[in-house]
Amino acid sequence: MKRLLLFGAVALVAVAAPPSPQPGTWSTRKTLTSVSKPSAARDLDRKTVAIPGFMVPLEDDADQVTEFLLVPFAGACIHVPPPPPNQMVYVKLRGGHKAKMSFTEPIVVAGQLHVSTVQSPYGDVSFEMDGDSVKPYAQ
Numbered sequence: 001m002k003r004l005l006l007f008g009a010v011a012l013v014a015v016a017a018p019p020s021p022q023p024g025t026w027s028t029r030k031t032l033t034s035v036s037k038p039s040a041a042r043d044l045d046r047k048t049v050a051i052p053g054f055m056v057p058l059e060d061d062a063d064q065v066t067e068f069l070l071v072p073f074a075g076a077c078i079h080v081p082p083p084p085p086n087q088m089v090y091v092k093l094r095g096g097h098k099a100k101m102s103f104t105e106p107i108v109v110a111g112q113l114h115v116s117t118v119q120s121p122y123g124d125v126s127f128e129m130d131g132d133s134v135k136p137y138a139q
Contacts, residue, residue: 041115041127050110051089051129052137057101058090058120064098067091069120070129074104082122090118090128099134106137 056069056077069077070089076082091109093099099107111131118125 044113045115049113050108052108065101066093066098077122085124085126088125090125091131093131108135108137
């Protein structure tokens with residue numbers, strides 16, 4: 001299975017990453033920055049990006065969520081220990097929007113990325129995102 005891995009506090013790297021989403025394909029019509037090549041984290045701070053991964057909900061509502069962790073593999077934090085902080089993104093959807101919850105289906109989240117430490121129930125997270133959209137990952 002293809003997955004995104006985030007390495008180091010200063011670099012985001014995608015290993016066997018899915019194809020980059022096409023700019024302008026999201027409902028927000030923002031230009032997206034691909035996270036499929038090595039990039040210094042500081043260069044991505046406050047940029048609108050699209051990142052694939054898997055959802056770990058941070059709310060008890062089983063069907064829809066507004067906050068979740070984006071992790072590189074299914075079952076992270078739930079069935080196995082959480083990944084390191086630099087491999088997780090805390091996502092809060094803007095405007096109270098909700099996303100369908102799924103532990104096992106890969107997704108792509110688009111929004112503004114921030115390089116900052118966020119505390120979660122699963123430990124520190126090195127990145128946070130103001131989420132604009134959550135779409136199923138399509139190859």
